[in-house]
Amino acid sequence: MKSICFYFTLQQPLQLKRYRFFEIGNDHYYYDDYVNEAKIRHLTEVCYLPANQALLEMIKNSNGKFKVSFSISGIALEQLEQYSPEVIDSFKALADTGSVEFLSETYAHSLSSIFDEEEFKVQVKKHAQKIEMLFGKNPVTFRNTELIYSDELGELVSKMGYKCMLTEGAKHILGWKSPNYIYNHPYSKLKLMTRNFKLSDDVSFRFSNWSWDQYPLTAEKYIHWIAELPEKEEFVSIGMSYTALGELNTRENGIFDFMKALPYHALMNKISFATPSEIVEKVKPADVISSPFPISWADEEKDLSAFTGNDLQNEALQKLYMVGERVRLCNDKSLQYDWMNLQSSDHFYYMCTKHFTNGSPAHYSPYDSPYEAFMNYMNVLSDFLQRVEEQYPSTIENEELNSLLKTINNQELKIIKLENQLKSLKSDDATIKPAETKKSVKKVSPAKN
Amino acid sequence: MFGWEFPPHILGGLGTASYGLTKGMSLQPDLEIKFVIPKPHGDEDRSFLKIIGANCLPVVWKDNNWDHVNYRIGNLMHPDEYFYYRNYIRYDFRRIATNDLGCINFSGVYPSNLMEEISNYEAATSVIAHAGDFDIIHSHDWLTYPAGIFAKQISGKPLVIHVHATDFDRSRGNVNPQVYDIEKRGMDEANHIITVSNLTRQTVIEKYHQHPSKVTTVHNAVSPLENPERFKKTLRKDKVVTFLGRITMQKGPEYFVEAAAKVLEKTDGVRFVMAGSGDMMNQMIHLAAQRNIADKFHFTGFLRGNQVHEMLAESDVYIMPSVSEPFGISPLEAMQVGTPSIVSVQSGCAEILNNAIKIDYWDIDAMADAIYSIVKYPAMYKTLHEKGKYEVDHITWEIAGQKVRDVYNKVLGWY
Numbered sequence: 001m002k003s004i005c006f007y008f009t010l011q012q013p014l015q016l017k018r019y020r021f022f023e024i025g026n027d028h029y030y031y032d033d034y035v036n037e038a039k040i041r042h043l044t045e046v047c048y049l050p051a052n053q054a055l056l057e058m059i060k061n062s063n064g065k066f067k068v069s070f071s072i073s074g075i076a077l078e079q080l081e082q083y084s085p086e087v088i089d090s091f092k093a094l095a096d097t098g099s100v101e102f103l104s105e106t107y108a109h110s111l112s113s114i115f116d117e118e119e120f121k122v123q124v125k126k127h128a129q130k131i132e133m134l135f136g137k138n139p140v141t142f143r144n145t146e147l148i149y150s151d152e153l154g155e156l157v158s159k160m161g162y163k164c165m166l167t168e169g170a171k172h173i174l175g176w177k178s179p180n181y182i183y184n185h186p187y188s189k190l191k192l193m194t195r196n197f198k199l200s201d202d203v204s205f206r207f208s209n210w211s212w213d214q215y216p217l218t219a220e221k222y223i224h225w226i227a228e229l230p231e232k233e234e235f236v237s238i239g240m241s242y243t244a245l246g247e248l249n250t251r252e253n254g255i256f257d258f259m260k261a262l263p264y265h266a267l268m269n270k271i272s273f274a275t276p277s278e279i280v281e282k283v284k285p286a287d288v289i290s291s292p293f294p295i296s297w298a299d300e301e302k303d304l305s306a307f308t309g310n311d312l313q314n315e316a317l318q319k320l321y322m323v324g325e326r327v328r329l330c331n332d333k334s335l336q337y338d339w340m341n342l343q344s345s346d347h348f349y350y351m352c353t354k355h356f357t358n359g360s361p362a363h364y365s366p367y368d369s370p371y372e373a374f375m376n377y378m379n380v381l382s383d384f385l386q387r388v389e390e391q392y393p394s395t396i397e398n399e400e401l402n403s404l405l406k407t408i409n410n411q412e413l414k415i416i417k418l419e420n421q422l423k424s425l426k427s428d429d430a431t432i433k434p435a436e437t438k439k440s441v442k443k444v445s446p447a448k449n
Numbered sequence: 450m451f452g453w454e455f456p457p458h459i460l461g462g463l464g465t466a467s468y469g470l471t472k473g474m475s476l477q478p479d480l481e482i483k484f485v486i487p488k489p490h491g492d493e494d495r496s497f498l499k500i501i502g503a504n505c506l507p508v509v510w511k512d513n514n515w516d517h518v519n520y521r522i523g524n525l526m527h528p529d530e531y532f533y534y535r536n537y538i539r540y541d542f543r544r545i546a547t548n549d550l551g552c553i554n555f556s557g558v559y560p561s562n563l564m565e566e567i568s569n570y571e572a573a574t575s576v577i578a579h580a581g582d583f584d585i586i587h588s589h590d591w592l593t594y595p596a597g598i599f600a601k602q603i604s605g606k607p608l609v610i611h612v613h614a615t616d617f618d619r620s621r622g623n624v625n626p627q628v629y630d631i632e633k634r635g636m637d638e639a640n641h642i643i644t645v646s647n648l649t650r651q652t653v654i655e656k657y658h659q660h661p662s663k664v665t666t667v668h669n670a671v672s673p674l675e676n677p678e679r680f681k682k683t684l685r686k687d688k689v690v691t692f693l694g695r696i697t698m699q700k701g702p703e704y705f706v707e708a709a710a711k712v713l714e715k716t717d718g719v720r721f722v723m724a725g726s727g728d729m730m731n732q733m734i735h736l737a738a739q740r741n742i743a744d745k746f747h748f749t750g751f752l753r754g755n756q757v758h759e760m761l762a763e764s765d766v767y768i769m770p771s772v773s774e775p776f777g778i779s780p781l782e783a784m785q786v787g788t789p790s791i792v793s794v795q796s797g798c799a800e801i802l803n804n805a806i807k808i809d810y811w812d813i814d815a816m817a818d819a820i821y822s823i824v825k826y827p828a829m830y831k832t833l834h835e836k837g838k839y840e841v842d843h844i845t846w847e848i849a850g851q852k853v854r855d856v857y858n859k860v861l862g863w864y
Binding site: 020310316368 | 711714715716803804806807814815817818819821822825826827828829831832833836
């Protein structure tokens with residue numbers, strides 16, 4: 001029996017406000033609250049609430065047979081809590097049905113997996129805590145930012161205790177293999193679940209495309225394609241941005257009706273739904289796949305070129321991650337907050353010049369050109385770096401700083417310890433016989449000389 | 450083709466554009482160009498087109514022998530041609546002052562009696578029109594529209610006019626009614642109008658009331674630089690930000706000074722250069738002094754020939770904050786030597802450039818920000834330097850020439 005594994009990703013970066021260079025050093029607030037609120041509210045109206053509602057209905061109407069997973073970044077959750085708490089509530093309602101799995105990812109939807117291993121671990125942990133706090137479940141399946149994956153990263157994720165990681169079914173990694181199998185990591189216990197990007201993009205990018213030869217896509221046709229897959233392929237993994245339901249494809253285009261019709265047609269064809277963790281339990285790995293270089297789900301290339309493909313992006317990323325260790329050492333709340341938000345991969349995507357040949361900047365970019373995106377980000381980053389520098393001057397080496405901080409942080413403990421020692425010595429003094437004290441004084445005095 | 454300037458003796462962008470366009474068009478094997486200018490100097494590049502001086506065209510019959518003609522204008526035109534055109538004098542132009550050859554003397558610049566020179570040019574070109582050995586008439590800029598119209602009336606051949614600028618660009622809206630009249634008449638009479646940018650096209654449609662179907666945009670290009678490696682950037686401590694062009698209202702020099710003041714308020718190690726001359730130069734010197742940045746703000750005066758490219762190549766940023774620029778070729782020239790450019794959205798070239806920073810001319814904050822980031826963030830400079838050069842090397846006059854040819858074919862009904 002085949003299974004469909006739907007997962008949706010939800011990420012919205014905190015958009016930076018127009019930050020001119022003369023504000024560097026004066027203005028430490030970087031975000032455009034109006035734009036961020038408007039964006040979240042808009043998405044709440046057209047996508048999050050109606051989509052959550054639709055999925056909830058589907059789960060209830062199918063007696064919990066419909067299953068779905070979500071990967072929501074910490075930054076997106078924070079914004080939802082602030083601007084649309086009703087969305088959080090409706091996610092909680094989904095979580096309560098038991099048919100929903102929440103996936104683990106980096107808190108800031110960041111590229112830390114490539115640039116800063118320590119940061120990566122911190123963020124994944126922070127995100128898992130947030131998910132557990134909100135939805136009561138500790139995530140067990142890992143999905144990295146933009147489905148970025150490499151063998152090295154896989155090993156790291158495995159060591160962090162995850163059994164399964166989602167990644168892209170990139171052609172240059174799979175070759176002739178099908179994405180509809182579970183694969184093994186070459187040298188750790190991690191299992192890999194590859195996204196079927198054809199079937200995913202059919203829904204997210206082609207559903208409303210009138211010039212597509214398969215338009216209109218109906219639930220019947222879609223399930224038929226899945227049912228026709230070879231018998232041994234036990235599942236398909238379909239992942240997309242949550243905005244595919246309601247924003248990329250609008251309600252008027254019928255995306256919600258399409259979704260609602262899926263469970264019926266699937267069950268008719270004896271196709272079930274499952275979450276990634278269930279599939280990994282059930283399906284045996286078919287083979288090993290190996291990706292020595294990082295892959296992602298971005299564009300045709302399915303590599304990192306949309307995020308680290310040009311000099312602008314590289315400079316920004318290098319400058320940012322240079323101070324990672326320092327920021328983690330400090331405990332200034334606002335600095336930590338900005339550090340998270342500046343790491344969102346979206347900021348670097350806006351600087352991508354790959355799509356820029358025909359005069360249009362990267363998709364979804366709020367900037368007119370990658371150069372503008374870079375200018376604004378670098379001005380903000382310059383201010384941020386100055387603040388880090390004010391915390392800890394760069395003349396002190398990291399190790400030295402570390403030991404100094406240790407001394408400072410431990411001083412109270414040490415004082416208490418010494419005080420206790422003193423006390424006990426004093427009380428000892430009282431009970432010790434005078435003769436013995438004399439002895440000890442005698443003993444000490446030669447050393448002094 | 451009727452033009453007013455041709456390199457190497459040029460006063461503005463018109464000459465450069467005329468040269469580039471004709472050179473690009475000369476690559477079409479079935480096309481022959483006769484280019485009429487008021488006063489050639491004899492040192493123009495005639496390898497790909499024929500240049501006719503209006504000052505060599507007889508408008509009044511004078512008896513002269515071959516040798517005398519050869520002695521007088523042999524360096525500009527073959528004497529046989531003089532006699533050929535003398536046969537086509539049809540009107541009595543004795544009211545115009547002529548020399549011993551029956552030709553009119555032209556200054557070839559933009560003199561104070563410009564209107565008179567324009568009508569004289571119209572008279573001189575009438576003999577070519579009567580000779581009638583051409584298929585289409587192409588007039589560059591308003592100075593030559595009357596000649597184009599007259600030639601069209603005489604020969605009955607279609608007229609295409611090329612709008613390199615309108616008076617709305619030159620005057621920030623306060624148009625000279627005489628100039629507007631000539632421009633409007635030219636556009637009304639023309640069979641087709643070519644504009645150098647969509648911005649100009651819009652002006653032509655809205656302010657001159659032309660039908661959109663009659664107006665086509667052909668963006669300018671830039672002639673490839675011969676061995677651009679010869680222009681080197683010398684290493685220096687301070688970064689150089691350059692404004693280059695006529696210092697006049699249209700080019701928005703005051704915004705450059707204000708942006709410079711903003712940048713210098715915050716940062717060090719940047720110098721600003723205002724190259725060129727113009728009616729607002731003294732005003733700008735005063736403004737720089739008022740803003741207290743005179744020690745970092747330099748004026749070079751008028752630059753010519755290679756000096757222009759040298760100045761551009763020595764700069765770290767080139768900036769053109771034009772209030773209204775029909776096209777503006779200088780950012781492309783800057784990018785040719787690898788200098789990142791900032792252009793105003795109100796410039797025609799902003800329509801075709803991707804790897805340049807675009808700002809509104811009045812947005813001093815954005816301008817200062819763009820200057821700052823190119824100067825301070827190496828990746829920004831590097832990317833604009835490389836990608837800009839690559840981009841501009843692929844904007845060629847050959848493509849522009851082909852588009853002009855398409856217009857010809859449409860007008861002539863040759864498909």
